[in-house]
Amino acid sequence: MIYEGKQKIWKDYQKEIPDDHWYYVRSCIRQNFFPASERKFTDITRNDLGKDVYETPYHTTCGGIAYHCDAIPQETAMTIVARQFALMTESGYENYVPSCVTSFGNYVEILETWREFPELETRIREQLWKACRREFNKPKYLAHTSDLIYHWRNEIAEKARYRLIDKETGEPVRMAEHIGCHYAKMFPSKGIGGAEYPYVLAGMIESWGGQVVDYPERRHCCGYGFRQYHMKANRGYCVSNTHKKFESMEPYGIQAILTNCPGCCYFMDRWQYVISEQTGKTYGKDGFGIPVFTYEELAGLVLGYDPWDLGLQLHQVAVEPFLDRIGVEYDPKAKYLGLNKEDLLKPELPTNLKCF
Amino acid sequence: MNHLFEELEKDYRFKEGYHSCINCGTCTAVCPAAEFYRYDPRKIVDIVQTRDDRQIEELLSSDTIWYCGECMSCLTRCPRKNGPGLVIMALRDLSIRTGLFTRSEKGRQMLPLTRTFSRNILEFGYCVYPETFDWNDHKESGPVWKWHMDHLEKSLERLGANYKGDGPGVLRRIPQESLDELKAIFDVTGATERISLVEKYSQQKAEEMGMSLEEYEKKAFEYSSDKHFNE
Numbered sequence: 001m002i003y004e005g006k007q008k009i010w011k012d013y014q015k016e017i018p019d020d021h022w023y024y025v026r027s028c029i030r031q032n033f034f035p036a037s038e039r040k041f042t043d044i045t046r047n048d049l050g051k052d053v054y055e056t057p058y059h060t061t062c063g064g065i066a067y068h069c070d071a072i073p074q075e076t077a078m079t080i081v082a083r084q085f086a087l088m089t090e091s092g093y094e095n096y097v098p099s100c101v102t103s104f105g106n107y108v109e110i111l112e113t114w115r116e117f118p119e120l121e122t123r124i125r126e127q128l129w130k131a132c133r134r135e136f137n138k139p140k141y142l143a144h145t146s147d148l149i150y151h152w153r154n155e156i157a158e159k160a161r162y163r164l165i166d167k168e169t170g171e172p173v174r175m176a177e178h179i180g181c182h183y184a185k186m187f188p189s190k191g192i193g194g195a196e197y198p199y200v201l202a203g204m205i206e207s208w209g210g211q212v213v214d215y216p217e218r219r220h221c222c223g224y225g226f227r228q229y230h231m232k233a234n235r236g237y238c239v240s241n242t243h244k245k246f247e248s249m250e251p252y253g254i255q256a257i258l259t260n261c262p263g264c265c266y267f268m269d270r271w272q273y274v275i276s277e278q279t280g281k282t283y284g285k286d287g288f289g290i291p292v293f294t295y296e297e298l299a300g301l302v303l304g305y306d307p308w309d310l311g312l313q314l315h316q317v318a319v320e321p322f323l324d325r326i327g328v329e330y331d332p333k334a335k336y337l338g339l340n341k342e343d344l345l346k347p348e349l350p351t352n353l354k355c356f
Numbered sequence: 357m358n359h360l361f362e363e364l365e366k367d368y369r370f371k372e373g374y375h376s377c378i379n380c381g382t383c384t385a386v387c388p389a390a391e392f393y394r395y396d397p398r399k400i401v402d403i404v405q406t407r408d409d410r411q412i413e414e415l416l417s418s419d420t421i422w423y424c425g426e427c428m429s430c431l432t433r434c435p436r437k438n439g440p441g442l443v444i445m446a447l448r449d450l451s452i453r454t455g456l457f458t459r460s461e462k463g464r465q466m467l468p469l470t471r472t473f474s475r476n477i478l479e480f481g482y483c484v485y486p487e488t489f490d491w492n493d494h495k496e497s498g499p500v501w502k503w504h505m506d507h508l509e510k511s512l513e514r515l516g517a518n519y520k521g522d523g524p525g526v527l528r529r530i531p532q533e534s535l536d537e538l539k540a541i542f543d544v545t546g547a548t549e550r551i552s553l554v555e556k557y558s559q560q561k562a563e564e565m566g567m568s569l570e571e572y573e574k575k576a577f578e579y580s581s582d583k584h585f586n587e
Contacts, residue, residue, distance in 0.1 A: 225425025
């Protein structure tokens with residue numbers, strides 16, 4: 001493809017991201033499975049980067065997971081979101097940033113549906129008034145939290161204590177990335193790079209010194225499937241899809257994976273454990289798995305935060321080989337300690353997946 | 357409800373996702389569910405295109421419509437900008453409203469799903485919440501998660517969460533006035549009615565199957581026959 005043509009296509013997948021003043025809403029999955037990632041997002045953006053990222057305790061779930069499990073009607077999901085927008089409006093903000101890819105997809109879908117069917121937006125406004133006596137403005141800008149980290153990736157790189165460079169070989173760390181289906185598959189123009197040229201995470205990896213490695217099933221779903229995971233009877237669907245991705249990436253020597261969606265991060269970490277228990281197979285070197293990170297964790301690592309403050313002890317795949325590779329200093333004995341070094345014992349070890 | 361196709365046409369997901377399918381099968385080729393289950397989104401859209409209520413009723417009563425993972429990979433790749441995943445969402449909604457969901461093994465999962473998420477949202481303000489995420493039902497979360505759950509409050513405190521605390525922060529207690537607003541939204545927008553419908557139809561089916569509702573819920577949550585899978 002000629003260069004100018006490529007630039008023209010790429011332009012369609014850029015988005016305007018204001019540099020400051022964001023109204024922040026949390027993620028059900030990220031708070032549960034990666035609680036320190038959410039904590040560190042606000043620490044990094046407010047303290048390291050000096051940005052205004054505002055949160056009110058009155059916001060709730062967006063209802064996106066229940067909606068995609070078909071457990072609540074579409075108008076219920078829309079009215080919950082309308083209430084979230086009302087809280088943003090009442091707080092004096094117009095830039096809205098959710099911490100969850102399911103939420104982000106939910107918000108984009110709702111705004112686009114209202115744009116196409118204005119009578120539905122009118123109906124939801126009436127329902128919100130009837131239920132909560134609230135009114136709202138729609139966000140002027142909508143971004144996912146990873147969009148903001150992408151936007152500030154070079155500022156983070158300037159402050160970085162570590163680079164994504166193998167300290168023994170001097171080579172960039174070989175990383176895969178996974179943007180998650182609902183970030184851009186429904187509305188590709190709303191995500192950086194769209195679904196075809198995913199760049200929101202790739203841009204971070206490159207800015208922080210690593211190498212993005214392509215592999216055939218890069219765009220395949222992690223296997224969450226909403227009801228396919230939440231019902232025990234269906235979980236074979238989930239692990240089968242993750243297995244397909246890991247088999248596909250196996251020949252490419254991938255040393256770590258960066259994820260956009262907290263669900264994807266959880267599943268790509270945990271199903272490695274299940275696959276190792278079921279088949280004995282592990283995908284990293286010497287019986288380890290391939291560590292899977294959230295972008296807050298990776299940003300925190302390069303900025304020099306303590307790995308255990310970042311919550312890396314909650315991963316089932318051991319992160320220590322990755323920390324050693326890029327030269328992060330850490331205390332192995334502190335991994336499972338509570339506040340004030342309280343002894344909280346240790347998890348049992350898996351049968352096949354090597355852990356500490 | 358005599359005119360099922362007309363009911364589908366009222367659904368905004370259907371309006372967005374159903375245009376002019378050319379039956380190329382791209383959706384099926386990229387579908388994660390089609391690889392795992394005996395599932396073919398191309399065929400589903402083809403059946404809907406017949407506008408034949410008898411065939412649509414068969415779909416609404418079948419396991420087929422419950423296999424989709426709603427990842428929407430089909431939407432990205434369809435050359436005509438159809439969204440079979442969106443059509444599926446409309447079909448599922450109609451299956452619930454008509455009570456036909458209880459006729460299939462996967463459809464009967466609506467009882468545990470509705471109970472879990474309505475409880476999580478209305479009692480806690482979250483879709484997923486530690487108190488209702490039982491490790492025994494989620495052993496795939498690994499020994500590290502068992503350790504975390506065994507030391508939940510201290511582990512979350514260590515990680516800077518505000519578990520059940522006032523004010524902002526990770527896993528904060530959602531204020532009662534916000535939970536009251538969620539309940540009002542459920543009442544006004546049809547979610548409360550949906551809960552009652554799912555309970556009523558599930559109760560009827562449980563009686564027909566000679567089970568208590570609790571036995572029915574447990575079976576729906578954890579039992580899978582082997583008829584669903586590809587070879």
